[in-house]
Amino acid sequence: MNFKNVKAERTTETRNTHEIESLGTGNLFETIVVLSKRSNQLSQDLKKELAEKMEEFVIPNDTLEEVFENREQIEISKFYERLAKPHSIAIKELEDDQIYFRHEEKAEELDLVIEAKAEIKATDDKSDNKSDDKSDDKVAEKKTEDKAS
Numbered sequence: 001m002n003f004k005n006v007k008a009e010r011t012t013e014t015r016n017t018h019e020i021e022s023l024g025t026g027n028l029f030e031t032i033v034v035l036s037k038r039s040n041q042l043s044q045d046l047k048k049e050l051a052e053k054m055e056e057f058v059i060p061n062d063t064l065e066e067v068f069e070n071r072e073q074i075e076i077s078k079f080y081e082r083l084a085k086p087h088s089i090a091i092k093e094l095e096d097d098q099i100y101f102r103h104e105e106k107a108e109e110l111d112l113v114i115e116a117k118a119e120i121k122a123t124d125d126k127s128d129n130k131s132d133d134k135s136d137d138k139v140a141e142k143k144t145e146d147k148a149s
Contacts, residue, residue: 008084
């Protein structure tokens with residue numbers, strides 16, 4: 001993710017809980033869980049990106065006595081400190097309708113209902129085919145009876 005172009009708040013802002021609830025799942029606590037999970041994802045991405053950039057400055061023969069201050073390293077660290085916090089980015093994504101969430105339990109229930117309907121339809125189709133076969137047999141018997149008479 002490109003953290004440079006994020007338009008989230010960099011400072012603490014009081015939020016309207018009713019607005020967050022209506023933007024999210026319809027349940028404030030579920031919405032907070034969704035935001036928390038997204039915030040953790042963003043935090044991990046940010047940490048990974050920062051670690052990759054800092055690897056450039058690692059000197060293999062570091063000892064505790066030899067600590068060098070690198071201007072570029074300091075600038076990178078300051079840049080990442082000034083970025084919006086992951087929870088602010090998650091809230092902004094929720095406001096911009098960029099977060100996708102679903103209920104696993106409801107999805108599983110829906111799958112079960114769909115499977116049950118498919119089974120019912122399959123059994124109905126089989127019983128219809130059997131009744132069609134029986135009616136075809138009766139028609140064939142009637143034709144042979146007509147020919148015999």
